[in-house]
Amino acid sequence: MQTLISCVGDTDPIRNFYDGPLLHIARGIRPEKIVIVHSERSQEKHDNIVQALNSIPDYYPEIVTDKRTIKNTDIFLFDKMFEVLSKIIQEYARSEEEIILNLTSATPQIISAMFSINRISGLNVRAYQVATPSNTSNEGIKHNNQQDIQQLIESNKDNRKDYNNRLIEDKAEKFQQLLVRKTFLDLIREYDYEGAVQVISGNDLMLSKKKKGKLHHELDNLIKSIKTQNLLPEVENSEFDVSQRTILNAYLLISLQAKRELNTEVLIRVKNFAEFIVEMYLDKNYNGLIVRYDGKPYLNIEGFEDVVLKLRYSLKKAGNELNTDRYLSLPLYAEIIRIIQPDSSLLKLIDKVNGVNTFRNQVAHGFKSINMKNSRVKDLAETCWMLLLIVNDVDEKWRSYFEDKNKVFKEMVGY
Template sequence: MKILFSPIGNTDPWRNDRDGAMLNIVRHYKPDLAFLFFTESIWEGSNRIPPHKHFDWEKIIKNVSENTLVEYQIEKVDRAHDFDSYKELFHNYLVNLETRYPTAKFLLNVTSGTPQMETTLCLEYITYPSKKKCIQVSTPLKNSNAHTKHAKPIDQDIDLEIVNEEESKFDSRCQEISIISFRETMIRNQVKSLIENYDYEAVLWLLDAQKAFYDGSKIRSCLKKVTKDIKTHEVFPDIVKSYKDCDLQKALFHFLLLDMRFKRRDIAEVLIRVKSIAEFVMEKYLSRKYRNLILYEKGKPFLNVSYNEKFIKDYCQVLKAKNYRFDERRVLSFPAYYDFIKILEPNSPMMKEMVCVNRINDIRNNVAHKLENLDLEEKNNEKKIIEAVRAVKKMINMVFPTIKQEDYEYFNKLNEEIRKLL
């Protein structure tokens, strides 16, 4: 089913003894339904223009397409010259028509209305292009209609006969337009907005949906690998190329993901991840600085009970103060590393940063393990999480001092590359 949606501005059913735009579309597309829109002022007419209510619109349309049904709507529009006046109006009409006719395809007449009406329909098309075509109609002589005489309702029967005879000699003046420049501008703006929010998956989805008219192949190619690496936690090739230390590569990569989610305000996700990164970094710090403190069995870290008698004694005292029992077979994690640093270097810069991470441990466990909601306002939780993220970055820099600060701007540099490609 085909439905013509046609606003009628200060135009006549015909001009220069030939079809006007709306009638030309009806003649050549034979829509099942023609839905005409008039403002009250155009319907009632003015000193310059005859009242459109005096034309027999159903007769005019059926004269060129006898099976086309006709509906029209007259609306009082207070600010007819305001481009925003028609936005919701036209959208609601089209939504209602789609609801009534779910399988229909729409022909949007972007020639017969006022400039405000035509622009609104163009924007409707580029925003909701599914099952729609924009139809532009050239004038009979492919020039302006200025200074031509207006049609008169009293002469409509004679005029229709003349028009039908004239139009039969010529090809259709209808042209289906994609309004590519409008749509490309919209796509570019959407892409810019999405990359500002680091939503690369959404950019790919958007560009894939617009392949027919917008060549975003370079951007897609740039982002496909990045999104795959993010989803699979494969360290970015640029990082692998820059650094040989695999532990450094992982720490930097995962902090970039953490920082990206932090900037996107995925605070609960950040809360869950920040402790894991801190744990990884501290394991590397302790194993490198205090050799033989940590032993590995099947890749899992355990405390070496033969490391240092005084250290083991101090550690048992720390556990006892927390009502914990020493268990040499317990796999080490962040709380243990925190206690180790508290014993080995209580006044160190590393201890200072670990305190910030340790403050969020209980909040993190409630969200991650008890599936509780995160209340950012309670007990300065948001501030604590922000401090923990900053602390983890400082910890990474202490453990891996060769990381270049510019590499922390990986996603911002990626965004700049995309902007250039746009």
């Protein structure tokens, strides 16, 4: 028995009047059984997938949904996907005669895991990639996920006898190299540098030993900085002072997490980032207003009596009391700035961060899930950049730091 094992991507089941990868493999190979491995995100389109598969003329496959559902937070993790998909494929391979894998649907990490399993499993496995109808990138072509499935099926140009078969079997060494290279570039495009290193570690990128070593070195240095919060190499070699380098590095890591849609990390970090900015600003412009004990900032009540008096009054109006024995945090910093510079751009930015502080605490301390419609996480990286400009005269080039890095990595593999 031939069994197709496939995850589900945004291009499934039909996109731009043509088969998505899953539907096209089923149409071309006609396996007796199709095992669909869903992520939480793709479950909602299951009925559409089944209807599309059943629309193939004179074809009646057994369609099975695997009992394991991949979490949305895991679909971007190569190691996790390799572990999960290996178990699934091995289980079906014990009872099925021949396994077919879909190498085109879903995230680059899932595709990379499928590809790796195919190359090293030693099982009776065949794998297929599906070219786009135009044999070019899908970039810019809208998804059809919200359209009526019956209309999509009726307008599907592949749903005929003389359709153009776009299957490419993973069996040639050159294709293997090209697929590794494509997967590497997809991971780089998604800023998944660790996944990119894992892909090239055991595979051929058609590079000389020297070039591959240099690529490894560049990626390893970048990954180490991201994992440990060490200064990124370009930041460490900049002419900024220690505090400016620290906060610039913090901004870059927050911007990277925002690009990767690691929204919980962004939400948790942004408050600390804003506090660091305010402390730098006050140290420079109101020297002595903040004093530190055991590394924590406190309000200096000596020499700033007028600020303290106005702060007590402001807090009392809001039903709160000023406790000078407590170390300072962002909400209190906002009140201090409101007193000394009520019309400053700094205050407006702090208020933006404080606007998500309650939700941030629920996420950080109560493990609350993020509702993207309510959290305003997407705006926080931009807010961090504006905060950074207040204390650090940084060039605009730093905003595109990771895009520029990606460009270098692409050039290193000849893209």
